[in-house]
Amino acid sequence: MVVLVKPSPQLSSKAMDGNQNKVEAKVLLLGAENVGKSALTVRFITKRFIGEYGDIESIYSHIDKVEGREISLRIWDSLYPQSCETTESISDKQLQWADGVILVYSICDRSSFEVVQQQVQLIRQARKLSASAPIIIVGNKQDLQHQRAVSSEEGRLFALSSDCGFFEISAAETYHGVLLVFHEILDLIKESRALKRGMAGIKGIVKSVSAVFGKKREN
Numbered sequence: 001m002v003v004l005v006k007p008s009p010q011l012s013s014k015a016m017d018g019n020q021n022k023v024e025a026k027v028l029l030l031g032a033e034n035v036g037k038s039a040l041t042v043r044f045i046t047k048r049f050i051g052e053y054g055d056i057e058s059i060y061s062h063i064d065k066v067e068g069r070e071i072s073l074r075i076w077d078s079l080y081p082q083s084c085e086t087t088e089s090i091s092d093k094q095l096q097w098a099d100g101v102i103l104v105y106s107i108c109d110r111s112s113f114e115v116v117q118q119q120v121q122l123i124r125q126a127r128k129l130s131a132s133a134p135i136i137i138v139g140n141k142q143d144l145q146h147q148r149a150v151s152s153e154e155g156r157l158f159a160l161s162s163d164c165g166f167f168e169i170s171a172a173e174t175y176h177g178v179l180l181v182f183h184e185i186l187d188l189i190k191e192s193r194a195l196k197r198g199m200a201g202i203k204g205i206v207k208s209v210s211a212v213f214g215k216k217r218e219n
């Protein structure tokens with residue numbers, strides 16, 4: 001089962017995005033150690049769960065056609081810093097780079113949920129990533145119900161209160177849930193871009209109107 005919460009609705013990308021069939025986006029995966037960031041990334045790209053991934057920070061490129069849409073994705077599978085008491089867990093470089101963020105925790109590791117909560121605050125406070133850049137929170141390892149330490153409800157409520165999307169999935173058990181997460185972040189990135197274009201259009205109109213009225217006043 002995949003649990004999903006959508007963040008608050010914005011302008012529809014379908015109404016505003018001129019080229020609906022091509023999506024290019026950069027997605028950053030964050031979260032504590034061992035929560036399944038690499039598993040999610042590799043599952044999405046290869047459809048496989050290989051079990052062990054090693055501690056390597058990588059940026060993957062992935063081109064695919066999904067539901068008639070051509071997608072060109074770059075996925076930054078990050079490493080949680082070793083000494084997080086002295087270092088911010090998200091760098092400026094990562095925030096400047098990302099169009100959207102997937103924050104992963106393990107449903108059987110409460111401290112990983114706390115890391116996600118801190119990282120949402122850090123992202124929201126940072127000016128580098130625009131306030132409208134979408135975030136999806138993912139509770140992974142849903143197959144380990146007997147070890148659950150964070151309820152679905154708690155995850156969902158936190159996501160709702162932070163205006164983030166929410167999924168509970170098992171990268172180990174199903175490809176489908178992982179696919180939904182990446183589709184959703186792509187949709188949200190498109191929506192966020194459409195919204196920005198809409199805002200830029202409105203600003204342009206306001207500028208033109210004030211230029212005309214400004215000139216009239218000068219005459």
Ligand SMILES: Nc1nc2c(ncn2[C@@H]2O[C@H](COP(=O)(O)OP(=O)(O)OP(=O)(O)O)[C@@H](O)[C@H]2O)c(=O)[nH]1
Pocket residue numbers: 031032033034035036037038039040050051052053054055056078079080140141142143144169170171172173
């Ligand atoms: N049971 C279960 N295990 C999982 C799942 N996803 C990942 N794992 C396991 O969790 C461990 C950590 O997975 P990774 O994908 O390496 O986690 P990570 O967040 O990239 O870890 P770091 O590289 O330390 O940041 C591995 O042993 C995976 O096999 C899942 O959905 N269910």
